[in-house]
Amino acid sequence: MSEKNHNTEPILDSETISAQVSEILNSKDTLKKWYKYLQLGRSLDLRAASYLKKGMGWSYHAPYQGHDGIQLALGLTFRAGKDFLFPYYRDMLTCLAAGLTPEEILLNGLSRDTDVAGGGRHMSNHFAKPEIRIQNGSSLTGNHSLHAVGVARAIKKYNGDEIAFYSGGESACSEGYFYEAVSGASREMLPVIFVIQNNRYGISVPVKDQSANPIVAENFSGFLNLRIIYCDGTDVFDSWRAMQEATKHVLDGNGAVIVHADCVRIGAHSNSDNHQLYRSPEELEKAKERDPLPRFRNHLIENKLLTEDELKAIEDENEAELAEAAPKAEAAPLPSPDSVMDFVLPEYKPVEGEVHELTEPEGDPSLYTDEVIKFLQAINFTQIEEFERNENTFLWGQDVASKEKGGVFNAEKGMLKKFGNERVFNAPIAEDFIVGTANGFCRYRDDIWVLVEGAEFADYIWPAMEQVVELSHEYWRTKGQFVPNMLIRVASGGYINGGLYHSQNVEGSFTTFPGLRVLVPAFADDMQGLIRSAMRTKGATVILEPKFLYNHPWAKTKRLKKDVLIPFGKARYRRYGSDLSIITYGTTVHHAMRAADRLESEQGISVEVLDLRSLIPLDKEAIFETVRKTSKVLVVHEDKRTGGFGGEIAALIAENCFESLDAPVIRLGSLDTPVGFSKILENAILLNDQKVYDEALKLASY
Structure with a gap:
């Protein structure tokens, strides 16, 4: 189809409009x-x-000139305080029409503390107002499409009549997660409108280098249950027509819509882009001819809809409004450097339950039942308890709701039957989609908690990492206005003869993202108490589950009584000793304990074993306490030695306990190689009791 057929010419003839x-x-x-x-x-x-x-x-400004028609129509179609709007960095007019005041626009651009988007914590030109549901979006182009789909899913689950609006450029449509978003929205028939503002350039990359179809919406024409509406994004009337058609389609329950707006970029991509290096003077002049503002103004006068005096009065009124708003914004306070640590992690305030630290080797017997459970049962039982406790909990992931399967490891056994497909359902094999839609889903109401299996195995989490990064700084970026209530469970680690994509440890990466809690329990009771904390406390939590322990007798414990919670950031002593400390977590806790028992019985060496349980937040005081007590420390983890979390622990000890040390801090991890499939290779690569024993014995003799 030619571009002309897609309303790229001005449509101002009253006979052709609605x-x-x-x-x-x-x-x-x-x-x-x-x-x-x-x-x-x-x-x-x-x-x-x-x-x-x-x-x-x-310092970052992306002018919107040439997008005026669609941005005005989108902003005015959005119902402030009801719908959810996910704008992108060029959506100044969209956000102005949607409910931001000129002063609020200026506060964002000047990065002032009173900026309603997030107090100067995000880039300028990233406009938002969570109070009226204009979302604080990322600079990661297009990834907010998944958040829009997620909240649209919640709208449908709760039978709401809101709409989720996504706005982005044509180049963002090249991203894989945008395809995942459209695919999910069409499959689930969700109330979401994707507005594509096609100005034919991704910075300097022309649309022909992005897509075989210059009209990029046509790339999605094969998606079932998806309507595509085309309009001239420089024409206010045609853009309004398209947005009204789209909202009617969605509100009638017909599913998702793409509105493809043909726009023109009159200026450069941003202040740091010199578009004269790749656009000819003729092209730039032709772009100016489509400038929506003078065309609309001329149309009003030529058709005697408004007079010159009436338009001049509006312009004078606008100038007066800006003259009043600008000095206020300029005088607004700058962010305080003392505030940088605010809103990194939400305060630990569980909505209900009894918090017990359980830091001793033998827990308080009054907190346990007589039933002994496996590590995997602890996950299953606790998830069921949390779903019974809070009806606003949801679970999705791969294979979690296929009749009796209940996940590849059976962690979700019985949950589909008990809670139904509205709350427990399968996700496609698209990890970005799983995590990104969870982020969006949480936005619908603040008592929602979403539990996802982020990937079948930790090794497959990497496609979702952009979404993990995103959710890690939502709370900080919005200055506490939004925090995703999410628990991401991931089966981690080796010892199962799984090979390259079923044996990886990923905590070394996850712990580098401020704003995430990262937990690695080693026993059933800790798993129970930490899941409860994660499902009752604001914020995003990642639990890395050593899958080798799922059914291993090492990890069995008595079952915690209902409503007993274990807080984040508290390590647990597994064994007391006086000659040497082993600091560890996950599967290697058990290797350390077995090695410690041998060292005492065979060598008379008293070894203390500290199980971190929680990596972020980290119990630094417990680490320092055991080091100062024994003066020798071995840090042990299953992950590779290079880049492993043990390096952080060793550095903390060196910085804070140097004078207490009688020997170098030693790190023991697996070899710096991929984990091989052959059991012979796996045994050579990963840690075991003997390797821990040998290293500890060597350190004790220092």
């Missing part, structure tokens, strides 16, 4: 309102560049 648009043409109040937003937005866009030149802020 009856609703015809009504607008006869409504002076509406036309004045539209012109007010268009002209006010343009003035703000130009001021952004001037602030940059003056060195006052807006």
Whole structure:
């Protein structure tokens, strides 16, 4: 189909537009309102560049000129405080029309502490107002599409009449997660509208280098249950028509819509881009000819819809509004450097239950039943308890809801039958989609907790890592206005003869993201208490489950009584000793304990074993206490030695306990190789009791 067939030419003939648009043409109040937003937005866009030149802020500015029609229509279609709007960095006019004031736009651009998006914590030109459901989006182009799909899923689950709006450029459509978002929205028939603002350039990369189809929405024409609506994004009337068609389609229960808006980029991509290096003067001049603002203004005058005096009055009113807003924004306080640690992790405040630290080798017997359970049973039983306790809990992942299967390891056994497919359901093999939609789902109401199996095995989590990074700084980036209540469970580690994609440890990566809790329990009772904490406390938690322990007798314990919680950031002594400390977590806790027993019985060496349980937050005081007690420390973990979390522990000890040490801090990890499939190779690569014994004996003799 030619571009002309997709409304790339101006459509201002009243015979070709909808009856609703015809009504607008006869409504002076509406036309004045539209012109007010268009002209006010343009003035703000130009001021952004001037602030940059003056060195006052807006160090990142992506002008929206040439997108005016679709941005006005999108912003006015959004129902503030009801719908969910996920804008992108070029959506200044969208957000102005959706409910941000000029002062709030300026506060964001100037990175002031009172910026309603997040107090200057995010890049300028990333407009948001969570209070009215304009979401604080990422700079990762297009990844908010998954968040829009996630909240749309929640809307449908709760039978709501809200709409999720995604807005982005055509280049973001090249991302795999955008395809996952559209695929999921069409398959589930979700109330989400994807607005694609196609200006034909991704910075300097032309659309022909992005897509075989210059009209990128056509790439999605084969998706079932997906309607695609085309419009001229420079034409306010045609854009309004398209948005009204899209909202009606969604509100009628017909599923997702893509609105493809043909736009033009009049300016450069951003202030750091010189578009004259790749665009000809002729092309730039032709782009200016499609400038929506003067075209709309001329249309109003030529068709005697508004007079020159009426338009001038609107412009004067806008200038007065900006003249009042700008000094206020400029005088607003800058963020305090003392605030940087605020909102990294939510405070540990479980919604209910009794918190017991359980830091001793033998837990308080009054907190346990007489039933002995396996590590895997602890996961299954506790998940069921949490779903019974809070009806606003949901679970999805791969293979978790296939009749009686209940996950590849049976951790979800019986949950589908007990709680139904509305709360427990399968996800496609798309890890980005699993984690990203969970982030979005949490936004619908603050008493929702989402539990996901992030991947079948930890080795497959990497496609989701961009979403893991995203959710890790949601709380900080929004200055505490939003935090995803999520628990990501991942089966981790080796010793199962699993080979390269079933034996990996990933804590060395996860612990580098501020804002995530990272837990690695080694016993059934710890698993119970920590899951309960994760499902009753605000924030995102990752539990890395040593799958070797799922059914191993080493990890068995008595079952914790209901509502007993174990807090994050508290290590547990597994064994007391005086000659040497082993600090460890996960499967190697058991290797350390067995090696310690041998060292005492065979060599008379008293070894203390400290099980960290929680890596982030980390119990530094317990680490320092055991080091100062024994003066010799061996840090042991299953992960590779290079880049493993043990390096962080060793550095902390060196910095804080140097004078207490009688020997170097020794790290013991698996070999710096991939984990081989052959059992012979796996045994050579991974740690075992003997390797821990030998290293500890050598250290004790130092």
